[in-house]
Amino acid sequence: MGAQDSVDVHVTKTGTLWLATVQGVAGGMSARSLKELHGDIAEGFPFLFTDRDQPPVPVFHYTLPGLTEDDLNDFAELQRRAAAIADDYTRTARARVDQLAGLGLSDPDIGELLGLSKQRIQQIRTSRNEDRQTA
Amino acid sequence: MSLVSKGYSLPRVVERDDYAAIRDRITTLARDHGLRCDWAETTRRQRFLLLWDAAGRVVARAIVPLYPGETPHVVDNLERGLAFLFGDDWLED
Numbered sequence: 001m002g003a004q005d006s007v008d009v010h011v012t013k014t015g016t017l018w019l020a021t022v023q024g025v026a027g028g029m030s031a032r033s034l035k036e037l038h039g040d041i042a043e044g045f046p047f048l049f050t051d052r053d054q055p056p057v058p059v060f061h062y063t064l065p066g067l068t069e070d071d072l073n074d075f076a077e078l079q080r081r082a083a084a085i086a087d088d089y090t091r092t093a094r095a096r097v098d099q100l101a102g103l104g105l106s107d108p109d110i111g112e113l114l115g116l117s118k119q120r121i122q123q124i125r126t127s128r129n130e131d132r133q134t135a
Numbered sequence: 136m137s138l139v140s141k142g143y144s145l146p147r148v149v150e151r152d153d154y155a156a157i158r159d160r161i162t163t164l165a166r167d168h169g170l171r172c173d174w175a176e177t178t179r180r181q182r183f184l185l186l187w188d189a190a191g192r193v194v195a196r197a198i199v200p201l202y203p204g205e206t207p208h209v210v211d212n213l214e215r216g217l218a219f220l221f222g223d224d225w226l227e228d
Contacts, residue, residue, distance in 0.1 A: 014208070017206065019206065019208065026216020027209055027212055028212050029180070029198050030181065030205065040179075044177070044181075051185075
């Protein structure tokens with residue numbers, strides 16, 4: 001079987017209600033909150049596409065005043081990059097702390113070298129030890 | 136004497152803000168077209184509907200609002216979306 005299909009879901013807000021139309025489906029949905037709307041779509045898709053091997057993936061398109069799809073896509077990309085940088089930071093900080101501790105440096109000296117407080121160095125060392133114990 | 140007994144027919148326009156009226160119209164039209172309705176009543180504000188033909192194929196999918204008076208655009212979209220099966224203005228005739 002090929003890649004999982006997708007269907008476009010167009011979402012907008014009218015008054016207090018979120019409205020959604022689903023590509024290829026007559027009618028539409030409404031909800032009091034976006035979370036409720038997403039939940040109802042997740043609930044309804046397996047039924048609406050029960051004749052398929054697996055339900056399609058909803059691809060959401062939001063139309064809100066002053067907000068473009070690019071705005072949301074740009075923010076999602078920024079989130080991905082921020083998460084990748086955060087991962088890299090954590091990995092690298094642990095590696096440097098390990099390296100410097102291996103040289104016999106004290107936590108305050110390691111902190112001074114890396115521009116971090118000694119409490120932060122202790123946190124990194126503690127989380128490192130916990131990871132090793134659970135590994 | 137009622138209008139019916141005098142030979143007048145009752146209005147056949149479905150109340151567009153009445154879920155039960157819309158559901159009954161769909162059910163009736165589906166039966167007239169030899170289609171089977173499957174309804175799912177799993178969410179608070181809408182009912183999911185599949186229309187199957189005699190060969191076991193899904194011929195239409197629909198989401199019918201439970202509070203159509205609050206979502207007239209959804210009702211319009213429902214009417215347009217099922218027009219290929221039931222004809223234009225199937226909610227009005």
